[in-house]
Amino acid sequence: MYHTIVIGAGQAGLAISYYLSRYNKGFLVLDKGSTIGESWINRYDSLILFTPRLYSSLPGMKMDGKPHGFPSKEEVSHYLKRYAQKYQLPIKFKTEVEQVNKDDGGIFTVKTNNGIFQSKNIVVATGPFHKKFIPSISKEIDSSVTQLHSSEYRNIHQLQEGNVLVVGGGNSGAQIAVELSNSKETHLAISKDISYLPLVFMGKSIFWWFDKFGILNATSHSFLGKLIQRKGDPIFGHELKKAVRKNLVRVRPRVIWANEKQVMFEDISTLDIQNIIWSTGFKPHYSWIQVENTLNEKGEILHERGVSPVKGLYFLGLPWQHKRGSALLQGVGADAEFLMTFLND
Numbered sequence: 001m002y003h004t005i006v007i008g009a010g011q012a013g014l015a016i017s018y019y020l021s022r023y024n025k026g027f028l029v030l031d032k033g034s035t036i037g038e039s040w041i042n043r044y045d046s047l048i049l050f051t052p053r054l055y056s057s058l059p060g061m062k063m064d065g066k067p068h069g070f071p072s073k074e075e076v077s078h079y080l081k082r083y084a085q086k087y088q089l090p091i092k093f094k095t096e097v098e099q100v101n102k103d104d105g106g107i108f109t110v111k112t113n114n115g116i117f118q119s120k121n122i123v124v125a126t127g128p129f130h131k132k133f134i135p136s137i138s139k140e141i142d143s144s145v146t147q148l149h150s151s152e153y154r155n156i157h158q159l160q161e162g163n164v165l166v167v168g169g170g171n172s173g174a175q176i177a178v179e180l181s182n183s184k185e186t187h188l189a190i191s192k193d194i195s196y197l198p199l200v201f202m203g204k205s206i207f208w209w210f211d212k213f214g215i216l217n218a219t220s221h222s223f224l225g226k227l228i229q230r231k232g233d234p235i236f237g238h239e240l241k242k243a244v245r246k247n248l249v250r251v252r253p254r255v256i257w258a259n260e261k262q263v264m265f266e267d268i269s270t271l272d273i274q275n276i277i278w279s280t281g282f283k284p285h286y287s288w289i290q291v292e293n294t295l296n297e298k299g300e301i302l303h304e305r306g307v308s309p310v311k312g313l314y315f316l317g318l319p320w321q322h323k324r325g326s327a328l329l330q331g332v333g334a335d336a337e338f339l340m341t342f343l344n345d
Contacts, residue, residue: 002028004343005110005119007100009036009091011329012125012317014080015058015336016343017089023344028119029089030112032096036084037077039129045155046179047073050171050236051330052205055216058083059333068205076329102291106312121343125316128327130285134278135167135255141276142260150279156180162274163187165263167255169194171233173279174240181248187271188240189263191254195234196241206236207330216330220320229320289313306339314339 004020006013009031020027033039040047049056054067056076063071063079071079084091095114100122102108110117132149141147146160150172156179166177169190177188197206210216218224235241243249253266264270286295293309296302305322306315316335317327325331 001107002026002117002119004028004121004123005030005108005117006123006125007097007110008125008127008317009033009084009089009093010039010125010127010317011058011080012127012327012332012336013123014083014089015332016123016125016316016339017091018059018083018087018333019336019340020343021087021089023340025343027090028117029091030095030097030110030117031091031093034093035081036091037080040073040077040080043073043151044153044172044176044179046175047172048175049073049076049329050199051207051325051328054205055207055211055325055330056328057333058329059337061086068200068203068208070199098288100289100291102310102312108291108312121312121314123314123316123339123343124286124289127317128284128319129282131283132278133280133283135280137255137258137263138276138278140258140260141263141273145261145273146275148275148277150176150277151282153277156183159184159275163271164275164277165189165252165255165271165273166277166279168279168281169235170279170281171235173277174235176277176279177249178239178243181243184275185250186243186248187250187252189252189255189265192232194240194251195231196238197234197236199237216325217323219323220326225320225323228324306335307342314342 003025004027006029009029013029017029048070052068053063053065053071057063061083095112097112099111108119108122132151134149163185164180165187166173167189177186180186244251255263256266257264262270262272291310302309303315317332319327321335323331326335
């Protein structure tokens with residue numbers, strides 16, 4: 001019997017584990033991966049964070065390097081490994097949670113592929129990236145066209161000869177499109193106008209300025225927080241802007257139709273494609289939590305700042321759980337510290 005079981009050994013799981021270890025709670029972290037930082041290493045080769053090292057540290061250990069510089073995925077993975085080693089966190093790898101139940105006595109049972117565990121508390125720290133989302137029109141595309149989700153893309157060598165269409169206007173889609181535009185005819189389909197912000201302004205990271213002007217501390221329920229959520233993130237950096245200006249990346253409107261080797265956009269223009277990368281995000285998946293009052297009718301988590309209506313059940317690392325950075329290295333530590341006010345009872 002454990003005091004707390006943490007599900008997920010990513011940045012959220014490590015952050016709450018730091019506090020659990022400080023308060024000497026008997027806890028265990030379960031993770032389906034084989035090592036710390038695995039999810040970072042498995043992302044595309046050229047991935048660079050747009051949040052600087054200054055705002056990419058977990059509680060108790062700063063990330064090495066220039067504070068206003070931007071870490072690579074390898075840096076982040078290495079940092080997380082060192083973090084887990086420094087605090088000697090009890091992590092059980094290759095252990096995928098299949099079901100969570102709660103009995104009448106208030107004890108949680110966690111069924112996994114590697115045994116059954118029991119605990120008084122559960123922290124679900126699986127992050128926002130669960131099931132990749134690919135629009136259903138992808139099924140209409142001929143098998144001769146190479147299709148990848150952005151989570152499967154590593155580098156250009158996975159693609160065949162010919163052009164590439166990147167679908168999705170987030171920062172990952174922008175980075176991938178810019179990279180591919182150096183050697184391929186590249187198109188980027190987006191559903192809204194692109195807005196840009198510099199990564200660095202007057203020698204300091206844009207996030208330093210966000211911090212100074214209170215933007216980083218805007219809560220999810222505040223007027224500013226709601227405005228930011230409604231508008232969504234801008235594209236950080238001007239690499240895409242420069243590539244578009246040089247016609248290296250051709251911006252297209254939303255994809256509305258596909259058939260065999262051709263797609264149609266919202267402006268009724270069409271494009272014959274050889275490669276397509278779906279940078280269309282992820283959908284949450286929590287059906288494995290078989291505990292009443294955990295989810296609403298849409299399958300969304302019921303919580304207030306990570307605290308579930310179910311006693312002993314908590315969530316960490318959700319987008320906008322409390323602030324913009326709640327799902328990022330930048331903000332997950334503060335949310336973990338908040339949850340400890342409940343877990344320390």
